[in-house]
Amino acid sequence: MALVTLTIDGKQVTVEEGTRIIEAAKEAGIEIPSLCYLKDINEIGSCRVCVVEVEKSKGLQAACVTDVAPGMVVHTNTPVVRAARRLSVEMILSDHPYECVTCPRNLNCELQSLAERLGIREVRFESDDEIKPIDMSTPAIVRDPNKCILCRRCVAVCEKIQTVNAIGPYGRGLSTEIGPAWGESMSESPCVQCGQCTLVCPVGALYERDYTEEVWQAIYDPDKFVIVQTAPATRVAVGEPFGLAPGSISTGKMVAALRQLGFDKVFDTNFAADVTIMEEGSELLERLATGGELPLITSCSPGWINFMEEFYPDLSQNVSSCKSPQQMFGALAKTYYAEKIGIDPANMVVVSIMPCTAKKFECQRPEMTASGYQDVDYVLTVRELADMIKEAGIDFDSLPEEEYDDPLGISTGAAAIFGATGGVMEAAVRTAYEIYTGKTLEKIDFEEVRGLDGVKEASVELDGTTLKIAVAHGLGNARDVLDRVKSGEAEYHFIEIMSCPGGCIGGGGQPIPTNDEIRQKRIEAIYEIDKNMPLRKSHENPAVKELYDTFLGKPLSDKSHQLLHTSYTWRSPFGSMIYKDDQGIWALDRVAQSQVAGESDS
Amino acid sequence: MSNNTEHKCECAEAYLDIERIIEQNRGNRGALVQVLHYVQERLGYVPKDIQVKIAETLGVSLTEVYGVITFYSLFREKPRGKYIISSCQGTACYVRGAPDVLERLEKELGITAGDTTDDGLFTIEVVRCLGACGLAPVMTVNEDTHGRVTQDKVPAILDLYRKKEEAETVHVAGS
Numbered sequence: 001m002a003l004v005t006l007t008i009d010g011k012q013v014t015v016e017e018g019t020r021i022i023e024a025a026k027e028a029g030i031e032i033p034s035l036c037y038l039k040d041i042n043e044i045g046s047c048r049v050c051v052v053e054v055e056k057s058k059g060l061q062a063a064c065v066t067d068v069a070p071g072m073v074v075h076t077n078t079p080v081v082r083a084a085r086r087l088s089v090e091m092i093l094s095d096h097p098y099e100c101v102t103c104p105r106n107l108n109c110e111l112q113s114l115a116e117r118l119g120i121r122e123v124r125f126e127s128d129d130e131i132k133p134i135d136m137s138t139p140a141i142v143r144d145p146n147k148c149i150l151c152r153r154c155v156a157v158c159e160k161i162q163t164v165n166a167i168g169p170y171g172r173g174l175s176t177e178i179g180p181a182w183g184e185s186m187s188e189s190p191c192v193q194c195g196q197c198t199l200v201c202p203v204g205a206l207y208e209r210d211y212t213e214e215v216w217q218a219i220y221d222p223d224k225f226v227i228v229q230t231a232p233a234t235r236v237a238v239g240e241p242f243g244l245a246p247g248s249i250s251t252g253k254m255v256a257a258l259r260q261l262g263f264d265k266v267f268d269t270n271f272a273a274d275v276t277i278m279e280e281g282s283e284l285l286e287r288l289a290t291g292g293e294l295p296l297i298t299s300c301s302p303g304w305i306n307f308m309e310e311f312y313p314d315l316s317q318n319v320s321s322c323k324s325p326q327q328m329f330g331a332l333a334k335t336y337y338a339e340k341i342g343i344d345p346a347n348m349v350v351v352s353i354m355p356c357t358a359k360k361f362e363c364q365r366p367e368m369t370a371s372g373y374q375d376v377d378y379v380l381t382v383r384e385l386a387d388m389i390k391e392a393g394i395d396f397d398s399l400p401e402e403e404y405d406d407p408l409g410i411s412t413g414a415a416a417i418f419g420a421t422g423g424v425m426e427a428a429v430r431t432a433y434e435i436y437t438g439k440t441l442e443k444i445d446f447e448e449v450r451g452l453d454g455v456k457e458a459s460v461e462l463d464g465t466t467l468k469i470a471v472a473h474g475l476g477n478a479r480d481v482l483d484r485v486k487s488g489e490a491e492y493h494f495i496e497i498m499s500c501p502g503g504c505i506g507g508g509g510q511p512i513p514t515n516d517e518i519r520q521k522r523i524e525a526i527y528e529i530d531k532n533m534p535l536r537k538s539h540e541n542p543a544v545k546e547l548y549d550t551f552l553g554k555p556l557s558d559k560s561h562q563l564l565h566t567s568y569t570w571r572s573p574f575g576s577m578i579y580k581d582d583q584g585i586w587a588l589d590r591v592a593q594s595q596v597a598g599e600s601d602s
Numbered sequence: 603m604s605n606n607t608e609h610k611c612e613c614a615e616a617y618l619d620i621e622r623i624i625e626q627n628r629g630n631r632g633a634l635v636q637v638l639h640y641v642q643e644r645l646g647y648v649p650k651d652i653q654v655k656i657a658e659t660l661g662v663s664l665t666e667v668y669g670v671i672t673f674y675s676l677f678r679e680k681p682r683g684k685y686i687i688s689s690c691q692g693t694a695c696y697v698r699g700a701p702d703v704l705e706r707l708e709k710e711l712g713i714t715a716g717d718t719t720d721d722g723l724f725t726i727e728v729v730r731c732l733g734a735c736g737l738a739p740v741m742t743v744n745e746d747t748h749g750r751v752t753q754d755k756v757p758a759i760l761d762l763y764r765k766k767e768e769a770e771t772v773h774v775a776g777s
Binding site: 159165166167168170181182574575 | 650653654657658663664665666667668669672673679
């Protein structure tokens with residue numbers, strides 16, 4: 001690619017052709033402020049905060065949408081630029097409630113930091129904006145239109161990365177709002193609750209539904225036996241809110257913190273991830289042996305499941321009937337474990353620490369009650385856990401490394417890698433290979449399915465049978481793979497789909513910021529954990545072996561099906577609001593298509 | 603109401619034409635505004651079920667369809683009344699008491715500007731200048747212009763159209 005040399009604030013910078021001024025400035029050590037810009041995703045110049053002066057150009061240019069040119073001379077710090085920037089921020093602030101101290105994004109808000117950075121001490125404008133209702137209609141995502149600054153990052157992520165289009169701008173001018181079509185609530189939109197919007201929102205307009213108070217009350221209740229499980233991706237991110245570098249492995253400290261918070265037992269979702277591999281690996285081998293529906297598609301990611309139910313219900317027979325590890329854990333905790341220690345499951349509270357917002361929705365699905373109770377009671381994001389640790393005054397970094405409790409805290413490296421895109425596939429292959437061939441898998445690192453490429457493909461030799469596999473993360477990439485499968489263009493035996501870019505380490509419940517650089521660091525940490533585990537194959541987990549020997553029998557047994565497998569529901573791709581419309585035949589036709597896709601293969 | 607039945611017949615035909623136009627643009631994302639224009643012209647608004655059909659057939663999202671409809675003031679989400687009252691709030695009308703006239707209109711009809719009465723008869727709209735400043739304050743009802751309106755004259759003007767409507771209803775019922 002051709003190189004372009006330009007001058008920014010007197011410094012010569014050489015960058016690739018097509019680079020935006022805002023990126024070129026970073027090369028010159030200048031951070032041009034912006035509220036709406038997201039590289040490659042949202043480059044629309046809407047907030048006007050990144051304006052710069054370009055010699056021989058009329059007026060100010062938005063640095064996020066202006067390409068560099070040879071010989072261009074850019075000034076980022078002039079009286080005109082400074083005044084324009086301050087004016088833009090003042091205007092945005094004039095339409096933004098001053099609720100910083102009670103805002104969930106207090107001290108982690110881009111607008112707040114920008115006002116501080118620009119030294120805004122007064123806002124000369126007033127707004128008589130009416131107070132709009134806060135949308136708390138879903139168990140996962142809260143939308144506060146009062147705080148929205150109309151930057152459209154959430155819209156861009158929902159449309160371009162996830163291809164869900166749950167929210168968009170409507171109206172015009174001052175009355176513009178970002179939300180679901182027809183001004184409906186989030187629960188009536190096609191939102192899959194992945195929470196990617198909450199990661200990119202610069203302010204507190206989109207955030208997760210907070211369940212910390214419910215969890216505190218459960219912990220304080222002496223009659224409740226409160227156990228906690230931690231998802232694979234939490235341990236490589238939970239240190240970030242405490243100032244640790246992205247990719248710091250904080251497993252032991254997190255366990256110590258949870259114990260200090262007052263949980264009765266600290267367990268690991270990784271245990272259930274190993275169980276998932278036993279069930280899903282067996283399901284794959286059974287489908288291969290009996291000519292069952294292929295490709296088999298993974299079912300761990302609840303955002304993906306919601307997406308499938310809306311946009312690909314015809315593939316529901318292809319999706320594994322396995323519950324996600326979180327839900328397997330809940331069902332086993334309130335049956336197997338409760339029995340084992342002689343506790344009434346009615347008094348047991350299962351809390352999950354998840355990198356995910358969609359898990360909050362998943363745990364409330366009516367079918368997730370295999371134990372006779374709601375299997376998982378509350379889901380907290382990594383951000384909410386960090387809030388609890390801070391509130392308790394625990395100095396996270398100085399905590400000793402502690403171990404998970406037995407037996408639901410025992411796991412393998414195969415479970416650890418569930419947190420990164422490609423990990424479930426790799427873990428499944430490690431086990432399926434050995435069960436199918438009866439041989440030991442020598443090279444267990446499966447590099448082809450690792451990393452941040454949107455779609456990864458590979459093939460595995462199983463004693464003469466070639467297994468064709470694909471891995472997709474981000475729902476737009478999933479759509480790409482599934483459309484090719486449906487058209488017959490691509491043929492696979494096994495597909496892993498994760499809703500969030502990077503897999504769970506990039507989940508909607510992870511610390512803010514989460515970007516590709518940070519995703520990469522967290523992924524490296526995940527594989528580091530795997531490498532250092534004594535056991536790296538799920539079927540070698542002694543606690544899992546005991547579970548099958550003493551309780552479940554074998555994978556895909558009746559008991560397994562009852563506790564660990566599920567079925568899927570049809571959902572309208574336009575959101576549930578479509579049912580409400582009684583004005584046209586077409587809308588009624590869609591309702592007639594409603595169907596419940598049964599559990600596959602059983 | 604017989605008027606409604608008549609409307610439904612018209613709609614059925616319009617709906618068929620609209621579905622044909624939407625189908626002709628299958629997969630053509632760029633045709634969104636044109637298709638919306640056609641629907642607006644035929645029905646006077648863009649019903650929700652048509653919005654969904656446009657989204658699915660053209661391959662755009664429902665949020666985008668709704669965003670475009672709410673961005674351009676030409677497109678309407680709700681049906682408009684049979685009689686469109688345009689209340690001028692331009693400078694000349696404004697200083698001669700147009701706000702009082704508008705307030706009375708809203709009170710008499712029980713709706714706010716931009717809305718339509720439940721019986722589908724009247725829609726109140728606010729316009730900036732009708733170019734008839736000599737008659738200020740002025741308002742139009744469909745093609746009719748009413749000048750030098752005071753708020754006290756409002757009930758009589760509305761009655762004019764209500765009577766007209768009654769006469770038409772009797773005529774239709776008797777035919």
